Amino acid sequence: MNSEIFSREIIVPQSAIDARGHVNNLVYLEWCLEVAEAHWETKANTDLKKKFAWYVLHHSIDYKASVFEGEQLKVETWIANYKGAKCERLYKIIRLTDQKIIIEAKTDWCLVNANTLRPSKITEEISTLFV
Template sequence: MSSEKFTFRFVVPESAIDGLGHVNNITYLQWCLEAAEAHWLAKTDAELREQYVWVVLNHNISYKNPAFLGEEIEVQTWIHSHKGVRSERCYRIIRIADNKTLVEAKTQWCLLDGTTRKPIIIPQKVADLFV
């Protein structure tokens, strides 16, 4: 049931570097969240975004290799599955120069009604945008 990958690339900025000289672990998580938001924005219109909002239930992240200042990075994300009010989104962050995987991650998201902020079963019209 996986969706097509949504990707974006950028160069690692100085603000992402920690005291050990590589990208800070929390920065990878931020990049995952930014990718999820960008994917949602790319697939939906303003009306749909007012109707529904997503909240994180949990994150699972595995750090495979470090990234460094000035390296070109690609963040990939896709919907792995969904059921009821939940959706599992996967991420892979790679270094372009050698195609090494830096991070693999998954996030469990819950869909909320945009007005009541209560969980709502993922409607088919939303699922169809991603699968």
């Protein structure tokens, strides 16, 4: 699947810093989830947002470098593939000053009917939102 890359830039706030003086590992996951949700919110119309929701099945993150308060980052996400009700979304967080990849991550999502919370097949209407 040739999915567009959706991205947001952030400046690392003090609230993201842990006791070791760098970004807490859980914050990276939060940033990934936030950009994924923003991607859906930007692309899906009101009707789709009322009918469907996305639930996380699995996360994996590879940490490659540390980041510190005040650094500028770009958080990127795109759809790698989908089948049935499942979707694989990939992420990169890149430090803008040197283009260093800070993390690479993957989340497996499941599309569910917002009323029944049962898995729902990803339709062509939904899949084409991200191409």
